[in-house]
Amino acid sequence: MFKHEKHLLQEVKIDAPNPNYAAMLQEQLGGPQGELKAALQYLSQSFRINDHEIKDLFLDIAAEELAHMEMVATTVNMLNGHTPDANRATVGNVQAHVLSGLSPMLTNASGQLWTAAYVNCTGDLAADILSNIAAEQRAKVVYEYLHRQINDKGVRDTIDFLLNREEAHNSLFREAFNRIQDTGSQKDWGVTEDSKLYFNLSTPGKYFDLNNPKPTSFNNPNPQNDRPMN
Amino acid sequence: MFKHEKHLLQEVKIDAPNPNYAAMLQEQLGGPQGELKAALQYLSQSFRINDHEIKDLFLDIAAEELAHMEMVATTVNMLNGHTPDANRATVGNVQAHVLSGLSPMLTNASGQLWTAAYVNCTGDLAADILSNIAAEQRAKVVYEYLHRQINDKGVRDTIDFLLNREEAHNSLFREAFNRIQDTGSQKDWGVTEDSKLYFNLSTPGKYFDLNNPKPTSFNNPNPQNDRPMN
Amino acid sequence: MFKHEKHLLQEVKIDAPNPNYAAMLQEQLGGPQGELKAALQYLSQSFRINDHEIKDLFLDIAAEELAHMEMVATTVNMLNGHTPDANRATVGNVQAHVLSGLSPMLTNASGQLWTAAYVNCTGDLAADILSNIAAEQRAKVVYEYLHRQINDKGVRDTIDFLLNREEAHNSLFREAFNRIQDTGSQKDWGVTEDSKLYFNLSTPGKYFDLNNPKPTSFNNPNPQNDRPMN
Amino acid sequence: MFKHEKHLLQEVKIDAPNPNYAAMLQEQLGGPQGELKAALQYLSQSFRINDHEIKDLFLDIAAEELAHMEMVATTVNMLNGHTPDANRATVGNVQAHVLSGLSPMLTNASGQLWTAAYVNCTGDLAADILSNIAAEQRAKVVYEYLHRQINDKGVRDTIDFLLNREEAHNSLFREAFNRIQDTGSQKDWGVTEDSKLYFNLSTPGKYFDLNNPKPTSFNNPNPQNDRPMN
Amino acid sequence: MFKHEKHLLQEVKIDAPNPNYAAMLQEQLGGPQGELKAALQYLSQSFRINDHEIKDLFLDIAAEELAHMEMVATTVNMLNGHTPDANRATVGNVQAHVLSGLSPMLTNASGQLWTAAYVNCTGDLAADILSNIAAEQRAKVVYEYLHRQINDKGVRDTIDFLLNREEAHNSLFREAFNRIQDTGSQKDWGVTEDSKLYFNLSTPGKYFDLNNPKPTSFNNPNPQNDRPMN
Amino acid sequence: MFKHEKHLLQEVKIDAPNPNYAAMLQEQLGGPQGELKAALQYLSQSFRINDHEIKDLFLDIAAEELAHMEMVATTVNMLNGHTPDANRATVGNVQAHVLSGLSPMLTNASGQLWTAAYVNCTGDLAADILSNIAAEQRAKVVYEYLHRQINDKGVRDTIDFLLNREEAHNSLFREAFNRIQDTGSQKDWGVTEDSKLYFNLSTPGKYFDLNNPKPTSFNNPNPQNDRPMN
């Protein structure tokens, strides 16, 4: 079960309201690389996991992503300010002015409604962890894009924090991968001839070969975690 | 530009029509881990890539995924047979009987329409390749699930081929990652205190530590590819 | 921020796996009247609420809905069992067999992906609370429908609990409404001639009059709450 | 069956074209609180209603909402004017300029396509009427937001009319509720211990109690309607 | 404005309830070739039409499609019967049993929610009429598919009527096209070299030539309509 | 199968970057009348076609539409330039700045994600060809709208080419229709009384009659194609 505490995981501030940037920041509230997606992806995956260590990691991070979602939403809310003026908007999403009364919404920066199509859950731990590593990397990239569009120091500090947390999650997911890397969809990899072929279907150009396909394995970022802690 | 050749990348056969299984196999035609998604994800990503080697790889694989899509759709079409009987369907998607005249459709196994929400494209090579690695792994998992639901030898052979090709693509994407691994979103990783914290928000239990976050790096499946071939 | 505790809000049990009913129960996990919708609706609304009493109520209930979501998902997971056999499915959603490896999904009973279009958030407290009252009533109705489709005692106990909690939430939202009933969109109601007209546009038949429009007000279920407690 | 008459329910005028505001006003044509949603929600609910008085009321209002939809669409069309110039647009939805040739569209103010996910229909009269009361209140709120973004007298008159009609519908739905308030999902309310609990899951703060849950009942706005008219 | 009359455009009957077929018939209520789509497409297109004859035709047919929608929904409602039993369902859409209390829904036969993505409206009369001709032809095809899946005489009579009305609409739209065939997007057709090329991109095989591109023109089904009637 | 060649079907150029127009041009990449829709509609339809001449035509054009999609995407990419500045955007879609790193996306001009709801495939050749004729006409219209919003000579040349190719496809689809015009849904047309009725449901006004409904037939733009070439 979840319990809510009124304080944020980390305090957020803004220098000044900025409804245009509020609309852009919506991307990480209700977009495909946003905090809601991350929280619900890891939570969804957790329901069928048997490995209690991995399950705990997924839930630790899912809970943190909910906390990030709160931080982003609170920042959007502050940036929306108190002066509704849709006509002065210069970016896409005017829903806050005409639909939600300046409340943060579950949409991306263009007003596309959040959809569970963003969530990947396969029931295979290797596939799910790789999905999460990719998701964290994409989230970092979007925060980098958002960072370069704003000078507000308060907002930048929040983005910095969130961006760095994605790195932390990413590293943790890789350690989790190392623990389960010989299981599930990682097994029986590259044993057929078909798995060794390269079809050069776009021409001109061929720059890669494939002689020795092996299942994914990461270099170990935190060797001390190779063995479970408990 | 694309050119079409009438023959399939690899011939497909079925032992007998099986409309229920046709509906299930739709998953890899119009579902989130299916061939259309893969083709359009790699194609979308390719448009802004400057590195001509990586771009060629993405397009080689995108073209192959289109060829896979044809193989899956042709198999669905054969499995749908010639006897429309929606009432005898025992799985979800009856659209083939009442909407498309037994044509394959751009939906998943439950009839959910394909959506570009399945496609991830960030303009950052590291993030995009990690997305592709995860996508290939998930696609393999879905083919494994489909494999265990059918005894038809022709269908199984096709699934085997497609499943093994996902492994090949996955290995190639990892090699591509190794070539660009110090660029873009991989830079300046783990340098802040925030990137080293672990928030133990789900209790009881804590099984991971995070002392030394590093950007993603894979063990090299094909060392001879470390240096570009050309 | 949110913290997760491993135990459920209330323990769930099933008598036996039942994949068909698992698919139906998905309705309250990822459907329009389901627990995810409720949690995210109340959470979304809370971000801009100034009244700290109402805000706390919304967050108390939002957190509980997340806990309900976990209960439903855990039950779905148990009902899915361990034997994937999509061909024996007799209801709509076969995604669990071919996509998610028997994991619960963020879809309704027919496989439609969850969408933020289910969430209403207007920034007006009266409108939002009325939305929540209606949402709770609809959720109760869907649990009643689900209850009559199953004899499994464990599942019925869980549904009973959840159904009764919707009643509790509903009553609480009405009390909240009574506290704010003269504010926002409740003001200046029924003062124009236009607000008193009845257009009898469907014929034959006219059974209602409208002489004296007034803003919504509920009979008070818990008079002791009329005055804030603190 | 429906018959169409060429004249509008009430004439609409504008002072001057205003493509930006046209895009905003789309919200009430193709948005979640808009006229199409209202019309189709009440019409959908009507199909299974046995109570001929309630059924007539739902259809009276559904037909009126279609008439409102025409008024909104006609106003949008006039506001779009005759000079396509997408580059001077300062709000979200440019579809009118590049897709529909300045025709009104079935989208909200940000271009999100209308979806039946906006429509609630449960087959339970109490739940459906509560849904309608909430829908009317939300529609009023959106009209208030739209009103404050425009000075055009013609548009303001139309919004005033539509806003007041939502109040009229709201009052009528409440009277309908009073007639059926002891039926369906209103029965057996608050009889279990579970329905009387308050889980204080968000802390700090607790401002409500729940001792005596009762089914929803409204103060009667039009006592003379308590007894059916016929 | 629209007025509703309680009687249907044509009475509908069923021989016996048939929830499975009810789910299939949903296709023409809430699917891409269904009655709601047709009604809203023609209504949407009508808002900007200046030609009062064409506009009247579009609205005549839009109103009739609403009446068809009522006939389909009423039939679905009767076919759903009074015995909810989702477990005996053998087709996709179980929403009627667990969500809508056996009410007809705005979804297709697999439970996909209706979306305005089905509606085409370009503001160009030639393009819109061609869209409508194609839409009517597709609707006829889906009714043919539905006809062959049912023996119920009452249902077949209703389908026969609706199918034949699509033919009538189709013929009328062609007459409308003949009246406007030299306007809008029909002008300046085939004057460039590019419009005369044939790219033989799929091989082997080439079976068509293109020497003399001309704008669309139909053989005239009703010559007496060539001159407007008024 | 598909093979990719690195050169475009026709070279594209731009005079200068123009991120606003890039967003508008997205309409023909990921919108309902865009190149992706066309390619996937014709490809989807081709899978069940038996007539090898028609099948080849559909695949010739499907492959060309993929080539068009590349031309549009390459142009969008060039127009997006290298200077991300979402705040200076004056049209709807800011996703390129905050989500995709200036990559072209599978969305329309307002950021709505591409959906397979845009694709019509019925398995009936007459209906499918009519759908394609309408689709080509709508695509031409959208290119006309896009043409009048830009002065960039390079972009205009590309639009000119694409617009004229839609005309070519349109003419070819009509020839294909003439070859199959007495088959499938074209048969048994207009033989019932119901198919000859006109319901004058929108008043005042009646300007069409329907005495002699016949199946669709086009005037022949290229008589020499009446007989298949092979």
Ligand SMILES: [Ca+2]
């Ligand atoms: Ca190549």
Ligand SMILES: [Ca+2]
């Ligand atoms: Ca933990």
Ligand SMILES: [Ca+2]
């Ligand atoms: Ca009436």
Ligand SMILES: [Ca+2]
């Ligand atoms: Ca509390």
Ligand SMILES: [Ca+2]
């Ligand atoms: Ca060819």
Ligand SMILES: [Ca+2]
């Ligand atoms: Ca008329």
